[in-house]
Amino acid sequence: MGRPSKCGQLCDLEECLGLNLPTKFALFIWKVLHRILPVRQVLIRRGIGMNALCPVCGLEEESIEHLFFMCETARRFWRASNLGLDFSIGNPLPFNVWFNQWWKGAPNKSIVVESIITMWSIWCNRNNLAFGRTQDPLQQSLAEAYRTLRLVERAMSGYGLKDGIRGPWGAGAGCGKQRVVLKSNLGEVNDAIRLPVDGAWDKNSWEGAVAWCSVGADGAVRNEGRREVFASSVLLAEALVVWNALVWAFERGWLSVEICSDCLVLVQGFQRTSRVHPLVRIILSDVVHLACRFNYVVVSKVPRTEVRAAHAIAKDVNFQV
Numbered sequence: 074m075g076r077p078s079k080c081g082q083l084c085d086l087e088e089c090l091g092l093n094l095p096t097k098f099a100l101f102i103w104k105v106l107h108r109i110l111p112v113r114q115v116l117i118r119r120g121i122g123m124n125a126l127c128p129v130c131g132l133e134e135e136s137i138e139h140l141f142f143m144c145e146t147a148r149r150f151w152r153a154s155n156l157g158l159d160f161s162i163g164n165p166l167p168f169n170v171w172f173n174q175w176w177k178g179a180p181n182k183s184i185v186v187e188s189i190i191t192m193w194s195i196w197c198n199r200n201n202l203a204f205g206r207t208q209d210p211l212q213q214s215l216a217e218a219y220r221t222l223r224l225v226e227r228a229m230s231g232y233g234l235k236d237g238i239r240g241p242w243g244a245g246a247g248c249g250k251q252r253v254v255l256k257s258n259l260g261e262v263n264d265a266i267r268l269p270v271d272g273a274w275d276k277n278s279w280e281g282a283v284a285w286c287s288v289g290a291d292g293a294v295r296n297e298g299r300r301e302v303f304a305s306s307v308l309l310a311e312a313l314v315v316w317n318a319l320v321w322a323f324e325r326g327w328l329s330v331e332i333c334s335d336c337l338v339l340v341q342g343f344q345r346t347s348r349v350h351p352l353v354r355i356i357l358s359d360v361v362h363l364a365c366r367f368n369y370v371v372v373s374k375v376p377r378t379e380v381r382a383a384h385a386i387a388k389d390v391n392f393q394v
Contacts, residue, residue: 272307308350
């Protein structure tokens, strides 16, 4: 596999190449471990005048640790990867310390290789933003993640890596074919706020809108929200409306909610993530991460008639696009 040195770096480039990675990936991780990857902190130390802030989030100085661990976009990549890592929990370690521990603790070589390829996709996404090759950070992140996942599958073909997200969620207690409980502090909750969700989407332009609303016991709409989206499939639009509805509920302090969707494939996607498109998998991962802040979150499959109001709201927005 290669032998880490005492400082947590690979001893030389030959050991990086010993991972059977494509050469560009081996050179990349070698630069990271020797702290010569040209992030802005490194460039400034070399006397190059520039803005030190991260070109992705613009919140903190761009160091190697920030780029791979602390930037929220990078954390989305990690959570959506097959590794299912969440760097928003706890304090980040210096990169070389983390990689050394990760190397020693990895059960097999494929885990190390996949982490390197995930870091490569984070770096590519950062460069696309830094050099103005994209105008939409979110969509670029999703597209880059999908491209990277295909690279992972290709690189992992010789290691027998199984598909699917290995994270703290999936089919289990409270999950069924028609509903999935994402968070429950108090067991079943009978007074959860019901949020019907739906969308309207154009397959030719990939433009559309998603909408959600809260309804009373009499079925009357009490509150509503909507948002224009750009999605490559109907299922991606359905996943985006769940995410936006949860954000909307959290901002209002509603911590016990039931998301009502007429899309059975979406509900089952939470249970069998390996069967959904990688772009959808990223959004589902974000939804589960956000659900941890609630007391109770369940996603249920309901008849089409129960989301008719949300569909009408989304359709009106879509026609205005």
